[in-house]
Amino acid sequence: MDDTLTVHAHLTGAVVRGAGRGHGLGFPTANVAADPGSRVPPSAIYSGWVVRHSTGVVHQGTISIGSNPTFCDTTDVHVEVYCHDTSDEFYGERVGLWFVARIRDTVKFASPDDLIRAAQQDVLRSEAVLASDRGRRVLTGALDAYGKTVSN
Numbered sequence: 001m002d003d004t005l006t007v008h009a010h011l012t013g014a015v016v017r018g019a020g021r022g023h024g025l026g027f028p029t030a031n032v033a034a035d036p037g038s039r040v041p042p043s044a045i046y047s048g049w050v051v052r053h054s055t056g057v058v059h060q061g062t063i064s065i066g067s068n069p070t071f072c073d074t075t076d077v078h079v080e081v082y083c084h085d086t087s088d089e090f091y092g093e094r095v096g097l098w099f100v101a102r103i104r105d106t107v108k109f110a111s112p113d114d115l116i117r118a119a120q121q122d123v124l125r126s127e128a129v130l131a132s133d134r135g136r137r138v139l140t141g142a143l144d145a146y147g148k149t150v151s152n
């Protein structure tokens with residue numbers, strides 16, 4: 001785990017449609033089109049909080065930033081978040097991603113099954129990070145920024 005990530009690093013953007021592969025992998029993701037001027041962290045897997053701007057609802061997330069090299073389908077960098085605690089789809093909504101920690105490098109896996117196994121571990125690590133003091137601090141900062149108080 002890498003704690004060098006700037007505390008309270010975050011980006012905002014709109015949720016757009018991805019390749020539609022995530023459901024089949026068991027990790028459906030919201031693809032986020034980062035706002036122009038947003039500083040997108042380097043390609044990697046991260047833990048972070050997802051704030052839905054329309055409602056202020058916050059979800060736990062594991063964030064993938066990269067070109068999905070396992071599938072070789074693009075050279076574009078995608079910002080995707082798998083929310084642990086909801087199966088809502090929020091296409092068109094605006095969200096804020098608040099990064100807590102970097103979990104690992106993005107990997108070109110030999111098979112989708114290898115990716116699924118790694119993602120399962122990522123989510124477990126991400127849950128622990130979000131529940132840690134550091135995770136709570138970032139959540140407090142995110143909620144302060146949105147003018148709300150911590151309620152969970």
Ligand SMILES: Cc1cc2nc3c(=O)[nH]c(=O)nc-3n(C[C@H](O)[C@H](O)[C@H](O)COP(=O)(O)O)c2cc1C
Pocket residue numbers: 018019020021022025027029031045062063064067068069070071080081082105106107108109115118119122123
């Ligand atoms: C927790 C997690 C970890 C991921 N790790 C990798 C990775 O190491 N390598 C990779 O190629 N893609 C990785 N991905 C991205 C998936 O390839 C991507 O979510 C999937 O292809 C679905 O893309 P779509 O939303 O455009 O359909 C990861 C996604 C998640 C949610």
